[in-house]
Amino acid sequence: MNSGLELKNVSKSYGSFTLNNISLSIPGGTITGLIGANGAGKTTLIKCILSLLRPEQGKITFRGLDSIEDEQAFKEEIGVALDECPYHDIFTPPEVGRVMAGLYQAWDMPRFEQYLTQFGLPRDKKIKTFSRGMKMKLSIAAALSHHPRLLLLDEATSGLDPIVREEILDELLAFIEDEEHAVLLSSHITSDLEKVCDYIACLHQGELILRGEKDELLTGYGRLLCTRAELDRVDKSLLHGVRASQFSCEALVKDKRVFRQAYPELTVDPITLEELMLFLIKGEVL
Amino acid sequence: MTGLLQKEFYIFKSISKTYLIIWCCFALATVFQFYMPSFFVVITTFLFGMLPITTMKQDELSRWTVFAAATPATRAGIVNAKYLFGVLGCLLALAGNLALVTALSLAGRLEESVPLGILLFLAVIMFTLALVFQALLLPINFRFGTQKGSIAMIVIAAGGAGAIIAILSVAEVEPATYSFAPSPWLLVPLLLIGFLALCLSKKISSGIMKKKEL
Numbered sequence: 001m002n003s004g005l006e007l008k009n010v011s012k013s014y015g016s017f018t019l020n021n022i023s024l025s026i027p028g029g030t031i032t033g034l035i036g037a038n039g040a041g042k043t044t045l046i047k048c049i050l051s052l053l054r055p056e057q058g059k060i061t062f063r064g065l066d067s068i069e070d071e072q073a074f075k076e077e078i079g080v081a082l083d084e085c086p087y088h089d090i091f092t093p094p095e096v097g098r099v100m101a102g103l104y105q106a107w108d109m110p111r112f113e114q115y116l117t118q119f120g121l122p123r124d125k126k127i128k129t130f131s132r133g134m135k136m137k138l139s140i141a142a143a144l145s146h147h148p149r150l151l152l153l154d155e156a157t158s159g160l161d162p163i164v165r166e167e168i169l170d171e172l173l174a175f176i177e178d179e180e181h182a183v184l185l186s187s188h189i190t191s192d193l194e195k196v197c198d199y200i201a202c203l204h205q206g207e208l209i210l211r212g213e214k215d216e217l218l219t220g221y222g223r224l225l226c227t228r229a230e231l232d233r234v235d236k237s238l239l240h241g242v243r244a245s246q247f248s249c250e251a252l253v254k255d256k257r258v259f260r261q262a263y264p265e266l267t268v269d270p271i272t273l274e275e276l277m278l279f280l281i282k283g284e285v286l
Numbered sequence: 287m288t289g290l291l292q293k294e295f296y297i298f299k300s301i302s303k304t305y306l307i308i309w310c311c312f313a314l315a316t317v318f319q320f321y322m323p324s325f326f327v328v329i330t331t332f333l334f335g336m337l338p339i340t341t342m343k344q345d346e347l348s349r350w351t352v353f354a355a356a357t358p359a360t361r362a363g364i365v366n367a368k369y370l371f372g373v374l375g376c377l378l379a380l381a382g383n384l385a386l387v388t389a390l391s392l393a394g395r396l397e398e399s400v401p402l403g404i405l406l407f408l409a410v411i412m413f414t415l416a417l418v419f420q421a422l423l424l425p426i427n428f429r430f431g432t433q434k435g436s437i438a439m440i441v442i443a444a445g446g447a448g449a450i451i452a453i454l455s456v457a458e459v460e461p462a463t464y465s466f467a468p469s470p471w472l473l474v475p476l477l478l479i480g481f482l483a484l485c486l487s488k489k490i491s492s493g494i495m496k497k498k499e500l
Binding site: 052071089103 | 296358
């Protein structure tokens, strides 16, 4: 795998919020999902990568290009789709194309036209007549039309219906068929991330509390559903967090295989990304 | 930067009909002598001088600036394009003003109002004032956004109105008693002041944008 985006010890204080010492690597040919609650720091991290916010410390590079020192070359390599379509309502898609052609050296108009056709976007209509899904498809079409090697998507699929989301996710999968391409996708919709991501990074209150290969995380972690009495006799070092209710307890098991060997009588279920995130963020730490 | 300028022109294209209608209304009112040609010069220069602020409001609505700063256009490009577009807006106003007052003069409709020389002089002074107006407003809008920038605009416009009224009071003196013959050479330092103010302002705006958290 090629080295892609590298974040080393990135810190940024922003109002009362601090993004604390984040180190993250996004290899080529992969999609990394960035998860976390609202205000966890996902957008702040993406803005730091794009130099929209200046980190107080740390270094961000992509294929050896520094985000500050080689700003223009760095940004030529990146396709960006933010949570809202940034193009003026009065523009038509071809006008967007002509504006973008003046921003990116490698802008490929035929490719943009091809995406407009593929996504079924009308050329003669103004953006103000577009639905949210159409606007987001336009953003992604523009983000892909200058031959970027890295795609940064900040909540780009939120608020979209499953059909449009599926189309966008398919496009992301096609994009990373090239081993030099990588995607960082921040989303609340963990089911989307489960479908397409190779790696997961979870932010909580500005800290990177989890990172790893998605398949390893989902096959390693498990969910124990038991009574309080059963929980009391379990070795707590095998668990990560607990959520207790009046009638039962749920615990996050660190390693399903090891736990099943130690407690074959207890049932450990597979865990979803959403449950994993909830445990990590809201679970009582043992 | 060409993409950023193109974006400005697309926004202008979308409001150009309104601008053209306003310009034509004022031009017709001036031709039929509803008011002095000097009023037309002041109003149209102000209207076109406001163009970069108008497009900045549109940029804020669509969160364009954040996106543009994430592209290779960079923050410096955003500032440069806005200032360049501002100057082009002022030049457009100047061209319109010169065309109309020259046409009025050729049609012999200026005899009872203001001499052509004074009007041309006024048009260039207004062009300079519009540059200064932009020089004052653009850094404020880059720093605080267009909402707070609007308040600053009212304050600056109120202050500027005093200057304009003073200019008009000079320009509208009866031709018979008019004793001031403006030298074209006087325009050179005036224009220089306008462009210097704009250059200084651009430097300040670049500094603001460089540090701004988007």
